Amino acid sequence: MTKLYALSSQPRSLRRWLFLLASLLFFFSPSAFAVTGELDLTSSGVGFFAVAIFVLAYMLVMAEEKIHMRKSKPVLVAAGIIWGLIGWVYVQNGMSADSEHAFRITLLEFTELMLFLLVAMTYINAMDERKVFDALRSWMLRKGFSYRQLFWLTGGLAFILSPIADNLTTALLMCAVVTKVAEGDKRFINMACINIVVAANAGGAFSPFGDITTLMVWQAGMVEFQEFFILFFPSLVNFLIPALIMNFFIKSAKPESVYEDVWLKRGARRIIALFLLTIVTAVLCHTLLHLPPVLGMMTGLGYLQFFGYYLRRSLPRSLERKRERYSRRGDNKKLEQLGSVVPFDVFNRVARAEWDTLLFFYGVVMCVGGLGFMGYLALLSETLYIGWNATAANITLGIVSALVDNIPVMFAVLTMAPDMSHGQWLLITLTAGVGGSLLSIGSAAGVAVMGQARGAYTFMGHLRWTPAILLGYVMSIIVHMMLNAESFALFG
Numbered sequence: 001m002t003k004l005y006a007l008s009s010q011p012r013s014l015r016r017w018l019f020l021l022a023s024l025l026f027f028f029s030p031s032a033f034a035v036t037g038e039l040d041l042t043s044s045g046v047g048f049f050a051v052a053i054f055v056l057a058y059m060l061v062m063a064e065e066k067i068h069m070r071k072s073k074p075v076l077v078a079a080g081i082i083w084g085l086i087g088w089v090y091v092q093n094g095m096s097a098d099s100e101h102a103f104r105i106t107l108l109e110f111t112e113l114m115l116f117l118l119v120a121m122t123y124i125n126a127m128d129e130r131k132v133f134d135a136l137r138s139w140m141l142r143k144g145f146s147y148r149q150l151f152w153l154t155g156g157l158a159f160i161l162s163p164i165a166d167n168l169t170t171a172l173l174m175c176a177v178v179t180k181v182a183e184g185d186k187r188f189i190n191m192a193c194i195n196i197v198v199a200a201n202a203g204g205a206f207s208p209f210g211d212i213t214t215l216m217v218w219q220a221g222m223v224e225f226q227e228f229f230i231l232f233f234p235s236l237v238n239f240l241i242p243a244l245i246m247n248f249f250i251k252s253a254k255p256e257s258v259y260e261d262v263w264l265k266r267g268a269r270r271i272i273a274l275f276l277l278t279i280v281t282a283v284l285c286h287t288l289l290h291l292p293p294v295l296g297m298m299t300g301l302g303y304l305q306f307f308g309y310y311l312r313r314s315l316p317r318s319l320e321r322k323r324e325r326y327s328r329r330g331d332n333k334k335l336e337q338l339g340s341v342v343p344f345d346v347f348n349r350v351a352r353a354e355w356d357t358l359l360f361f362y363g364v365v366m367c368v369g370g371l372g373f374m375g376y377l378a379l380l381s382e383t384l385y386i387g388w389n390a391t392a393a394n395i396t397l398g399i400v401s402a403l404v405d406n407i408p409v410m411f412a413v414l415t416m417a418p419d420m421s422h423g424q425w426l427l428i429t430l431t432a433g434v435g436g437s438l439l440s441i442g443s444a445a446g447v448a449v450m451g452q453a454r455g456a457y458t459f460m461g462h463l464r465w466t467p468a469i470l471l472g473y474v475m476s477i478i479v480h481m482m483l484n485a486e487s488f489a490l491f492g
Contacts, residue, residue, distance in 0.1 A: 039089065039090070039093065039095070039374075039375075040374075040375045041086075041089065041374040041375055042374060042375040042376055042379050046085050046086075046088075046089055046374075047374050047375070047376070049085065050081070050082045050085055050086075050370065050371060050374060051371065051376065053078050053081050053082060054078055054082065054367050054371060056074070056078070057074035057075050057077065057078035057363075057367070058074075058075075058408075060073075060074040061074055061075065061360075062403075062441060070356045070360075071356065071360045072355075072356045072357075072359035072360040072362075072363060074363075075360055075362075075363025075364055075367055076359060076362070076363045078363065078367050079362070079363045079366035079367045079370065082366070082367055082370035082371065083099075083103055083366065083370050086099050086102075086103075086370055086373060086374065087099050087100075087103075099373075102369075102373045103369075106365065106366060106369035106370075106373075107366070109365065109369070110361070110362050110365040110366065112219060112292050112294045113212070113215060113216060113219060113294075113361070113365075114358055114361065114362065115294045115297065115298060116215060116219070116282075116293060116294045116297045117212065117215070117357075117358060117361070118350070118358065119278065119297040119298060119300055119301045120166065120209065120297070122301065122304065122346070122349045122350050123271070123274075123275040123278065123300075123304065123349075124165055124166070124169050125349040125350075125352045126271050126304060126346070126349045127268065127271055127272060127275070129265070129348075129349060130264065130265040130266075130267060130268035130271055131262055131263065131264050131265050131268060132264070132268050132271075132272065133173050133176075134262045135262045135264045135268075136173070137173070137176060137177045137180065137262075138261065138262040140153065140154075140177055140181075141177070141180065141181060144254065145181075145254070146252060146253065146254040146255075147182065147185075147188055147250055147251050147252065147253055147254070147255060148247065148250045148251075148252055150177075150178065150181060150182070150192065150255070151188075151191070151192050151195060151243075151246075151247065151250050152243070152247070154174040154177055154178055154192060154195070154196055155174075155192075155195040155196060155198075155199040155239065155243055156199070157170075157174060158170050158171060158174045158195075158196045158199035158200040158203060159199040159200070159202060159203040159235075159236070159239050160203065161173070161203070162199070162200040162201075162202075162203035162204040162207075162210050162211075163203050163204060163206060163207030163209060163210040164207070164209060164210075164279075166204060166209060166210060166211065167200035167201050167203065167204035167210055167211050167443070167444070167445045168200075168357075168444045168445050168448055170200045170203070170204075170445075171196050171197055171200040171445035171446075171448060171449050172445075172448055172449065174196045174200070175193055175196055175449045175453055175457075178192040178193065178196070178453070179453050179456070181255050182255050185255070186455065186456040188250065188251070189453055189456035189457060190453075190456055190457050190458065190461040190462075191246050191249065191250065191465075193449050193453050193456070193457035194242075194246070194457070194461070194462050194465050194469075195242070195243050195246060196445075196449065197437055197440070197443065197445050197446045197449055197462075198238070198239055198242055198243070198434075198437045198469055198472070199239045199243070200445045201433060201434050201436055201437045201443050201445055201446075202235040202236070202238040202239040202433075202434050202437070202476075203235065203239070204433060205231055205235045205238075205429065205430055205433030205434050206228050206229055206230075206231040206232045206234075206235045207228055207229075208223075208225055208228055208293075209279065210433075211406070211433050212361065212406075212407055212410075212444075213406045213407060213409075213410040213429070213432045213433055214228060214429060214433060216407075216410050216411060216414060217410065217414070217425065217429050218286075218293070219292065219293060219294075220414050222414070222425045222429075223422075223425055223426060223429060224287070225283050225286065225287060227422075227426070228429070230426060230483075230484060231426060231429065231430050231480065233479055233483060234430055234476040234477070234479045234480040234483070235430070235433075235434065235476065237472065237475050237476045237479045238434045238437075238472045238473060238475070238476035239472070240472070241468070241471055241472035241475055242465065242468040242469045242471070242472045245465075245468040245471075246465065246468065266311065266318060267307065267311050270307065271304070271307065274300070274303045274304055274307060275300070277300065277303060278296065278297060278299070278300025278301075278303060278304075279300075280296075281296035281297075281299050281300055282294075282295075282296030282297045282300065283296070284296065285299075301346075304346055304349075305346050308345065308346040312345075357444065361407060364407050364408045364411065365411055367408075368408050368411045368412050368415060369411075369415065372412070372415040372416070377412055377415050377416045378416065380412065380416065384396075384397070384418075385416070385418035385419075385420065390418065390420040390421070390424045390427075391424070391427065393418075394424060394427045394428040394431050395427075395431055395477060397409050397413065397428060397431060397432065397435075398428070398430075398431025398432055398434070398435030398473070399431075399435055399438065399473075400435070401431070401432050401435040401436050401442060402435050402436050402437070402438035402439045402441075402442030403439065403441075403442065406432040406433065406435065406436050406442075406443065409432055410428070410432045413428055413432075423480075423484050426480065426484065427477070427480060430476065430477070430480055431473075431477065434472075434473060434476060435473065437469050437473070438466055438469055438470060438473065439459070439462065439463065439466065440457070440458070440459045440461075440462035440463075441459065446462070
């Protein structure tokens with residue numbers, strides 16, 4: 001009685017804070033959960049708090065362009081909080097081994113994908129350092145294409161290159177060409193960048209190397225390497241329909257020709273060959289040896305390291321031969337360029353990888369994995385794939401990926417592992433890959449191009465063409481259903 005009286009005599013504000021604290025302690029108390037088996041936290045305070053943290057983190061990610069905060073920061077912190085909550089609950093229930101095992105499994109899934117992407121990014125950076133992409137851009141500039149030709153050429157190259165070089169790198173390369181040739185023409189740059197983003201995302205959808213989501217599907221074993229190419233025609237339709245519509249609004253004038261002399265550095269072509277050999281090695285590891293493709297990619301990194309060693313050791317002899325040759329020709333410009341040559345360093349290329357993207361990927365995978373361990377993905381799977389049918393769910397998730405980003409959407413689907421036909425796995429691969437094109441913020445390619453063509457390619461500029469892109473999205477799904485319904489039992 002004395003204690004109760006003492007509490008009631010405290011100021012009203014203090015009593016209100018003590019009551020709130022007591023309520024929170026009860027609300028988040030682990031004793032409210034079942035002790036046997038895996039804990040279902042979907043209706044608990046801890047679960048609600050974890051979801052709120054994830055939503056808040058993703059709101060900060062979506063506002064990256066406004067607040068100028070790198071997208072990896074909020075998801076890294078959110079991942080730590082979510083798994084910290086899980087660990088606390090499981091320790092209180094004497095099940096810490098279960099949460100530790102779940103964390104390690106999720107971390108392993110990320111590690112395989114991260115190392116795979118790291119090698120791919122290293123090769124792309126090596127080719128960029130050897131001036132491969134600059135040489136391609138220079139060739140296009142020298143040809144003096146018209147606006148309409150440039151529109152189709154950059155879009156077509158984005159569709160062709162993204163299955164190999166990934167949609168993000170390809171979109172940035174083509175954007176650099178457009179902004180260089182049509183400098184000052186914001187209307188054309190906006191339309192060309194929309195076309196590039198759509199083409200890069202569409203091209204990336206039919207290759208395991210074209211996008212992070214397709215890589216995730218391949219590594220998870222849901223679709224075999226050669227089966228991705230079944231999505232070629234649906235992806236092509238997704239690119240062509242909005243491009244054909246926008247084509248009528250492109251002026252037929254020709255921009256002023258810009259000449260740029262680019263010197264392809266020594267070893268550039270051999271690095272391209274090594275990259276292709278690395279891809280072949282990764283595919284063979286997966287298809288013949290049934291080992292993770294990351295083994296082949298890391299082996300390919302070894303190829304590049306050995307070649308980098310050769311380039312460094314043979315550089316003095318190579319420079320001497322070239323000096324003699326250019327001196328005989330009287331080519332003073334090339335002689336000056338030789339003076340700026342530096343040895344090739346693989347680890348500089350590794351350091352220049354998109355670490356913000358890789359860390360963002362880690363945060364997303366760990367956040368979604370934690371929410372899945374709490375039981376939310378099973379709940380979502382039951383709602384979408386049992387309450388609805390798989391076709392409607394996969395089409396809807398593709399549209400959702402334009403708002404949320406396709407990486408967490410695809411990882412959530414893979415973690416849910418719904419029981420659906422092979423054709424449906426191809427469908428979600430397609431929709432998650434091309435659905436992000438509906439908005440400029442819906443894909444990594446779109447966000448990156450917005451940054452590179454700042455002021456010309458904008459969210460609202462992209463939004464004006466969303467109906468045309470949506471038509472391409474719908475038609476690509478219809479083409480997939482028509483071509484692959486029988487083989488993959490799409491309607492079964």
